[in-house]
Amino acid sequence: MTRSPGSDGDPRSDAEPGPTVCARCGARSEEPRPTWTCSVENGVRIHFCDTCSRDNLRAIEGRLDSAWW
Numbered sequence: 001m002t003r004s005p006g007s008d009g010d011p012r013s014d015a016e017p018g019p020t021v022c023a024r025c026g027a028r029s030e031e032p033r034p035t036w037t038c039s040v041e042n043g044v045r046i047h048f049c050d051t052c053s054r055d056n057l058r059a060i061e062g063r064l065d066s067a068w069w
Helices: 050-055 057-062
Strands: 037-041 044-048
Touching (some): 037 050, 050 057
Antiparallel strands (some): 037 044
16 A cells, blocks of 8 residues: 555545545535545546446446456
8 A cells, every 4th residue: 555655544534625626517515425436547636426436436446357257
């Protein structure tokens, strides 16, 4: 696991400040939502709201390696 310099190892301390914004529709959430999807693409963490995640579930599943099934 890679940690940021000065990180104490607690993943909550590495959280991004400010609201979470859906990369697809722009929906905003002031608090973390367990129903949102988080993805790391090209080294950048992006989030998708539950509606966009549900609407694009097949595309998300299609990118998983067969070992996940």
